[in-house]
Amino acid sequence: MASPLLASLLPDTAVLSDVDVSVGGVSMRELVATYGTPLFVYDEDTLRSRCREARAVFDDGVAFASKAFLCGAMARLAFEEGLCIDVATGGELDIVLRSGVPASRVIVHGNNKSPEELEHAVTQKVHRIIIDNFDEIERLRALVSSSQSVDCLVRVTPGVEAHTHEFVRTGQEDTKFGFSVASGDARRAIATLRDVPGVTLHGVHSHIGSQIFDAEGFAEEIAILSDLTKGDGFDELCVGGGLGVAYVEGEYAPTIHEWGSAIRAAAAKAGLDSNVRLLAEPGRAIVAQAALTLYRVGAIKPVSARTYMAVDGGMSDNPRPVLYGSGYEAFDVEHPMAPRPTAVRLVGKHCESGDVLIDEAWLPEATHVGSVIATPVTGAYGYSMASNYNRVPRPAVIFVKDGHARVVLRRETFDDMARLEV
Ligand SMILES: Cc1ncc(COP(=O)(O)O)c(C=O)c1O
Numbered sequence: 001m002a003s004p005l006l007a008s009l010l011p012d013t014a015v016l017s018d019v020d021v022s023v024g025g026v027s028m029r030e031l032v033a034t035y036g037t038p039l040f041v042y043d044e045d046t047l048r049s050r051c052r053e054a055r056a057v058f059d060d061g062v063a064f065a066s067k068a069f070l071c072g073a074m075a076r077l078a079f080e081e082g083l084c085i086d087v088a089t090g091g092e093l094d095i096v097l098r099s100g101v102p103a104s105r106v107i108v109h110g111n112n113k114s115p116e117e118l119e120h121a122v123t124q125k126v127h128r129i130i131i132d133n134f135d136e137i138e139r140l141r142a143l144v145s146s147s148q149s150v151d152c153l154v155r156v157t158p159g160v161e162a163h164t165h166e167f168v169r170t171g172q173e174d175t176k177f178g179f180s181v182a183s184g185d186a187r188r189a190i191a192t193l194r195d196v197p198g199v200t201l202h203g204v205h206s207h208i209g210s211q212i213f214d215a216e217g218f219a220e221e222i223a224i225l226s227d228l229t230k231g232d233g234f235d236e237l238c239v240g241g242g243l244g245v246a247y248v249e250g251e252y253a254p255t256i257h258e259w260g261s262a263i264r265a266a267a268a269k270a271g272l273d274s275n276v277r278l279l280a281e282p283g284r285a286i287v288a289q290a291a292l293t294l295y296r297v298g299a300i301k302p303v304s305a306r307t308y309m310a311v312d313g314g315m316s317d318n319p320r321p322v323l324y325g326s327g328y329e330a331f332d333v334e335h336p337m338a339p340r341p342t343a344v345r346l347v348g349k350h351c352e353s354g355d356v357l358i359d360e361a362w363l364p365e366a367t368h369v370g371s372v373i374a375t376p377v378t379g380a381y382g383y384s385m386a387s388n389y390n391r392v393p394r395p396a397v398i399f400v401k402d403g404h405a406r407v408v409l410r411r412e413t414f415d416d417m418a419r420l421e422v
Pocket of ligand 1 (some may be wrong): 052063067068086109207210211240241242243281282283284285
């Protein structure tokens with residue numbers, strides 16, 4: 001018999017009673033009654049506390065990797081908490097600038113920046129552009145004049161195999177990202193970029209992967225980057241993001257503080273010049289635990305092998321289980337403290353057998369058709385990877401704080417989805 005859900009997987013302000021869960025002082029049952037399901041609920045206090053923790057360890061050197069979850073409210077929140085915002089495409093840049101965050105706090109990534117995206121980043125005078133490949137360097141050379149000052153880092157591939165899913169591993173040799181250290185491309189890129197009039201090269205950047213629990217990969221990365229740039233006189237070194245979070249019971253993830261301390265220790269051990277600012281760009285660790293997704297159960301179907309429980313969302317609002325086999329927990333919002341003895345396969349409403357949210361979810365006996373189910377730790381790479389597959393509208397996103405709920409992204413409508421028809 002599975003015990004009640006561990007509160008450590010919930011947002012910081014979550015309070016459980018026998019019949020309800022409140023987050024940010026707001027009842028989840030009332031929220032569902034007002035806004036319907038599926039619904040993403042983010043606890044502002046958790047978001048702000050993770051931003052502050054990151055700011056405390058990396059000072060002004062931390063950027064929020066907006067790919068993990070982006071909307072205007074999130075960009076503003078991270079900016080208010082003193083973080084830069086990292087964007088990977090022109091679309092992300094557009095949302096961040098529309099939100100009112102100044103370009104001077106934006107870091108532009110991308111392994112295939114279009115000429116327009118690159119030009120936009122240059123003319124907007126973003127804080128840093130992270131250079132990924134030789135074609136981009138030539139594109140930049142054509143764009144920038146010697147009277148300008150375009151601040152850049154160069155993305156390098158240290159050849160580190162982070163201990164994580166292969167689809168989110170990026171530091172190894174065989175990757176589309178960055179310049180290889182081992183092949184000598186990284187050194188050639190540094191020399192080439194230093195030769196581009198109008199470009200100021202501040203240092204190197206690397207990102208070894210995502211959902212990483214152990215600091216060893218980061219220490220290896222820092223040792224390689226530190227060695228690579230010895231004598232260059234750079235003032236910045238970015239270790240990327242990648243800190244993992246616990247999604248299910250039994251998983252343990254270092255805190256942002258522990259991660260930052262391990263990175264600082266690794267930099268000292270590698271002999272990195274103390275004038276070099278250590279930069280980081282966490283995404284998941286800032287937003288994942290801050291949110292939960294609320295669904296309504298629509299059908300329960302026992303078959304010979306198991307029981308299927310279908311909810312009103314699925315792979316369109318959380319593609320991670322399908323993409324990476326990621327695990328989640330579930331609980332019943334009306335019985336959050338009850339034991340969870342019933343095993344079900346929690347599935348969505350899409351026309352795919354693979355549309356599975358949780359392979360084996362444990363729920364109370366009382367959970368029935370019409371119950372509201374929550375999946376915690378869904379704040380990262382859920383909404384941001386959401387799709388309209390099967391023309392299912394994207395859920396609304398609510399921020400809660402101090403007893404108030406505000407819609408930051410309204411629920412998508414059929415009209416929204418039809419607007420591209422010509
Ligand atoms: C360059 C870069 N920086 C930061 C991140 C954020 O990673 P995470 O959300 O695992 O912290 C990513 C994620 O893919 C990335 O590609």
